[in-house]
Every structure is written in C-alpha cells, then in structure tokens.
Amino acid sequence: MKLQQLRYLLAIVENGLNITAAADRLFTSQPGVSKQLRLLEDELGVQIFTRKGKSLDGITEAGQEIVTRAEVIMREVSNIKNIASNLRDDRSGSFSIATTHTQARYVLPSVIQKFRQRFPNVSFNVHQGTSEQIADLVAAGQVDFAIASGSGQGFPELVQLPCFEWDRVILVPGDHPLTKIKAQVSLQDLVHFPLVTYVFSKDGESSFETAFTDQGLTPDVVFTARDADVIKTYVRMGMGVGVVASMAHEQEEEELVSIDARTLFPRCLTWIGFRRDAVLRDYMFEFLQLFAPHLTPEIIRSAHAAPDQTHVERLVNNLQIPFRSRITAG
Amino acid sequence: MKLQQLRYLLAIVENGLNITAAADRLFTSQPGVSKQLRLLEDELGVQIFTRKGKSLDGITEAGQEIVTRAEVIMREVSNIKNIASNLRDDRSGSFSIATTHTQARYVLPSVIQKFRQRFPNVSFNVHQGTSEQIADLVAAGQVDFAIASGSGQGFPELVQLPCFEWDRVILVPGDHPLTKIKAQVSLQDLVHFPLVTYVFSKDGESSFETAFTDQGLTPDVVFTARDADVIKTYVRMGMGVGVVASMAHEQEEEELVSIDARTLFPRCLTWIGFRRDAVLRDYMFEFLQLFAPHLTPEIIRSAHAAPDQTHVERLVNNLQIPFRSRITAG
DNA sequence: CGCGTTTACGTCGTTCGTAACGATA
C-alpha cells in the first residue's frame, strides 16, 4: 500500500468515480491512476468500487470503510506537513474557508486584505454555502475553517469558537410607509408588508420565523435568497421589505433606508470552526485573531486542547464576545 | 512522504533510536533505513531526532508530534488491511494480547487451545505484565487486546468489556493452623499470620488492602509477587499464608489446601479491552466469545460503535457476567 | 578496534507518460 494509491483513491471518490477527472486534478496521467487503483485493489484482494462495464459505478461497502480510513491517513499526512512547515516558519501554504455570503461579501474582505498583506504567499480560497453546507465542508476536511451563524450543533469533531454577535436590520426604499413610523417599528408593523429575507436554515437560526410565531404572527415572506445583495435588489424593485444582517448594509445606499430591528429579533452569533484533529498553520492563528481579536493564540490553543465542545464552551464563557453592527472600515 | 518512511521512523523509535536494530526488525538493510529517515527529514525540513555525533540521541519536540501522527497513520493502514482480510475470509494473520500471569497461566490455555484449533494459521502472541502495563500496551496499539483485572479507568481510547468475576482464595500448607478453624476464616484470623499475595496495583484493585483497613486491621504482607506460582512456592516453603485468585488453584495440589475467602474480599472483575479505533479481525470476535461466551459479536459490535465507555457500560449493564471459581477443564 | 552511521555504487523493480486499443452508450 502506498500513500499515492490512497491519494488517488480519494481523488477518484471526490471526482464522482471518474478516473479521468481525478487524473486531471492530480496533474498526472489517467492510465497511471487507473493502474494504481487496480494495484491497490489487488493488494487488498478487495473490490473497492463496483464496475459497470469498465466504468466505475459505485463504492462497495468495504470500499466506503477503506475510503474513510484513507481520509484519516491523508489528514494526518497533512498534519505532519503542517507541523513541519510551522517549525520552519514557512510563510507559504494554502488556506481555505467556507462561509456564508454575508461574511464573504461584507465582513471578510478587510480581514483577508490584511491577511494577504502579512502572508502574500498563502493561497486563499473561499467557499460559499448555507450554514449546513459550510459545517459539512469543514467536518469533511474539505476546508480548514467554517464561518457560519446559527446553531451549528451536532459536529462533535469540530472546535467552534464564537466570533461576534450581530442584529438584523430592516431595509426599505426611501419612500416606504415604514419610514413614516415615528416610534420603534414592531413585528406587527412588519406582517402587513411582503418580506424579503434569507433562506431559512433547516433547524437552527430560524429565529427569524419564531420571532413572529412567538407573538402569534405570521410573516408574509414572498422571496428568500442566500444573498443579501439579491435581497437588496428585490427590495429596490419594491418587491417587499428586506430583513438582512446589519453588516450587509454598508452605508446609506442608493434608494435604501435601514431601520433598526435589534429589538425585534434575537441576536445572532457568528462562529468559526475547525476540526479538532487538525494541526493549524501559524498563519491560521493570525487569521483567527484578525477576524476576531479576542481569539488569541492562547485561547485557541486551549480550546483546541479541550476534549470536546462542552469544554470549549466553558473556556470561552468568560470571553467578551464583540458585537458587530456595521462593517468596520477596510 | 512514503508510508515506508513512517514505518521506518516508528521502528527506529520502538528500538530505542537504534537504526541498526530497527533495520534488523524490519528485515532490511541498515543503510536503507538510515537513508529513508534522512529523506523524510529533508522533505519535511525538520529534524525529527537530535544527534550526538552520528548516533541518534533523542526525539525533538516536533519529532514527537510527527511520531504520534505516524502512529495514527500506521494504525489506519492496518485497519484497512484488516477490513480487506475480513472480507476475503482470510483465516490467517496475527493476534497479540497482553494479560496478567494468572490469566495467562490458568485461564487462557484452554481458550487459546480451542482458538488455535479453529485458526491454526493465526500467530498468537501473549505479553505479560501488571494491569497498568497491560492497559498501556493496548492503548499504545502494541497489542490487540488487554485482559486485566481491577479498575482500568482512565483509558478513553479503549472499549472495555466485562469478562467474568472471581474471588480470592487462601492457600496454606496442609498442616497449617488455619485449617483447624471450623467456622469461616475471618480477616481477624488472617492478620495473625504473615501473608504472601500479589503485588498491589498502584490505584485500583487494592481492594485487598482496603478490605483490612476498612475493619481497622493491618495485614502483615511479607512477600508479594506478580505470579501465583511464585506465591504458591513460598507458601509451600512455609513463608506465610497465600491469598491468590481462585482460578490459580487448580485442584488440591501437593501440600496446599485452599480456604474459601469470598466473604473476606470484594469480588474482582476481569475485563478485556481494545482500542475503539481498531478494526477487529473476524477471528478476534471468535476469541472474545471463546473467552467470555456472553460477548457475542452483536454485543461487541454495538459496544464498539458506542461513542465512549459510558455508553459501553450502559450496554453491558443488562448482561449476566459469568462467575469463575476454578478453571474449567481444558 | 568495535559499534553505529553515512557515503558510494550497481542492480532491479516501480512509476509514469505516450500511444494504441477496447468497451459502452
């Protein structure tokens, strides 16, 4: 058994059992990958994949178990490389995070800019998705960090650290009736208008909906998007009243007026998570502190050393979690 | 990085940083091992070992971390091989257990005999030590199973299953005053004689001592050994009264008489443990059931799937744990 | 001078890429 064979195996799985595509991603020849897979199967005496004709058709039961073990192996291989790179003070490498649109568009740019100034030779990769997709990506080891909001429960292999809290804000065109209300806008006011807001997460973070239902109200959500910019576009078109994260409203933008909604909806928490068994590069510690200044290397290391998330939460309980209203200047 | 390099690395560590010894155990040439170590260090750009002259002198801090990761990798490699071997119905392989003298000498022979009849091509290896050494060996992945008595707490990486309970027995020469006592011998009777018994474990299993101290008594232990046979020899010599596991007294042996001590000392539990992240060969399941018939493959699999030992204990709570007084006929 | 490691070098097996072939839809 060779590490290359396992690497090839995982590439095949990641590319939908397409050997040609796997070879392309591995920057090697297709027959080589094919042959190494055959050699691995021969050595183990086990079919890892089921075949339909010559093409790979599916993963066998044993194959799935083998793939799982191979993933562990390759993770530990990169851990070893990370340990070595850290010790050599190597300031190059790669770094991938998965996050939501709001973070990627409004919060991260200034952070990443500072980060890239400090580490110009680190290739940075941002994946985008829903909170669930994000957590899955980091749990599967496809990305180094996940930055998401909402519950994020049920990932025991992750260390999750609180980054900052934020509120929602109501966005309307400048001539909208809601701008005429002198007092604090209430949920009762909102239900009279069609709403445009984020796609709801399946379990957690539906604090948006429950805020209404707790008062016996039913919001009239006419449009949802994962993307605050899309929401804003539809609000400008007059399709409805927007409800977005306050970070997503940079300044008084063309045609749009923001209305404070902090009393209407519960406060949200953005957290960052990484696999507990991952060795972090030194630049990842610096990124964390750029993103959330209270996450010092010491805090992170002690959270990383904790046996599980319960202990992590005990550790971060004393921390003052920042509150973020608007984006800070780049 | 190659798997061989990691295998060589671990062999060097296991052989006390002696490359020649490592090469011997690996059945390869010494310069080959030396070169692969150098290549690994060069590729990582890190000194794994400190040198004194040309000889390896110690492991660096980073080296220790790398070794730990390499151990994980090699464990997962054998797990993959085990998965494959199981699927192929391969009835050959190797199997190592660590246990105490009493188990190895009095309990295991008949089990191993049956096992070897069923699996003549499995090479069987028994290591011997104290309960602590045993638990350490299996936790470090040096052996597949640990069979020990006493607490065995504090090994979260292990699945520990109860095998059977047993009592102690008092051994004396045939003409000893204790044999004249008509009623049940008591601890008060025992303190008047010099005692010969097992070496006490550091923390758990000192139920021997606490049995006395709970009654305000102080036993006069004049000799301890890890080995029931040694204890018996000294009892025959008249050095004192022996207290051993009841399994260690096969039948009315030459010169020795056994006195029931089950009411004097708390009952002991013998457990068997293996790493939670290990893939067990099919023959290991059969061994477990030969050793402890209540440990069926289904029980073992569900215990193995449990997230931690707390869950395992909940699972085995309903099981009827056998009691073992004398060894069962081979 | 013995022990242990490194260097040097020749041999052999393995991997890799190109090219051609085969099967499938």
Add this chain to the structure above:
DNA sequence: TATCGTTACGAACGACGTAAACGCG
C-alpha cells in the same frame, strides 16, 4: 462517435543491498 478505462511499452526514477569509509568511545 464521444467518453472512459485498460493494455503496451520505453524512459526515468527510486529503493535496496553490498562494500567501504567515517566518527566516536
């Protein structure tokens, strides 16, 4: 015929073992 995988083959590489040199106690 386009897509995908296997077979074939030659070139390059890398691992291994023997022999010899080196350093240290």
